[in-house]
Amino acid sequence: MINYPFNIQNLDENNKTISYKNRGLSLEKMINDSNKFYVFINKALIYKKPTPIHIVKTNKQNTITEAFFERPSTTDYNGIYKGKYIDFETKETKSKTAFSLKNIQENQIEHILKVDEMGGISFIIVYFTSLNKIFIYFAKDLRDFLSKNQRNSIPIEEFIKNGKEIKITISPVLNYLTFVDDLI
């Protein structure tokens, strides 16, 4: 159920022509653009990891002719902000009521909790596309929730109560590091 970023390069080239007011922009695109802005103003160095690929065959021109997508062992994004290690995963859901934990791999949840235990700052960013709402939800809240609930999904109420809503702004489009500031 992983949404692979086939066209990430093409999207990135269109940076300046896309209006964020248009619906249908992916969370990934918005986060990538925000990260580029952070790098540009020297605020943070946060990058998306490439999609892991198992290469089977290459030809003489060093073009890959057979390869498979692999399951990522960690999260999609990591980097440094104010000297701190930052690590997070982004997910979209069409649901209006809850974020299904089937959307995120168990080893990714474990990784997020481990980073938090080691003194890093880790979280998930979830985009409820049907509600047009984006939440940042930190590892400590995720741990609390999972310890108290044997549920397969996190209801929207939990994001409203313990998460923070990230509003779309300009430069950067998603200023999620504001909420990281509250933790440092």
Add this chain to the structure above:
Amino acid sequence: MINYPFNIQNLDENNKTISYKNRGLSLEKMINDSNKFYVFINKALIYKKPTPIHIVKTNKQNTITEAFFERPSTTDYNGIYKGKYIDFETKETKSKTAFSLKNIQENQIEHILKVDEMGGISFIIVYFTSLNKIFIYFAKDLRDFLSKNQRNSIPIEEFIKNGKEIKITISPVLNYLTFVDDLI
């Protein structure tokens, strides 16, 4: 001149059967194994980023049938150790006298210096295969060297003087975080 890790998955599966006393083991393999050990004993979470690939075509089975290698925008390895952000690049050279800076991209050097400026811990690990010597060389020394030298390579004497030699040990095979401890 980038040495792409075509067989990384196969190598990883052979973990327990390979003796590090045998020559010809890649630096990447030794670092990956050391990182696995660090993760296993809960000492650090450091991972190699997947090789960036530009995917052109996939078939109905979601197999990639055409793709190209891309230039990485950052370094190969990053993660967290003792709450600190860790970031580094590993390189091998056959030279007995110097590490040519042609082996490392300019944007990667810039990234390493930026991480250091932001309070992270960044370095390069260079394996002089003909000498069978491996050095860790921190960003601050790299910056000093580059500011004083307009040279295209770092002589082995500089690694001996300002770097630290990483000796091959057991569990982990390259205990490079020992030298990071000296900085924290």
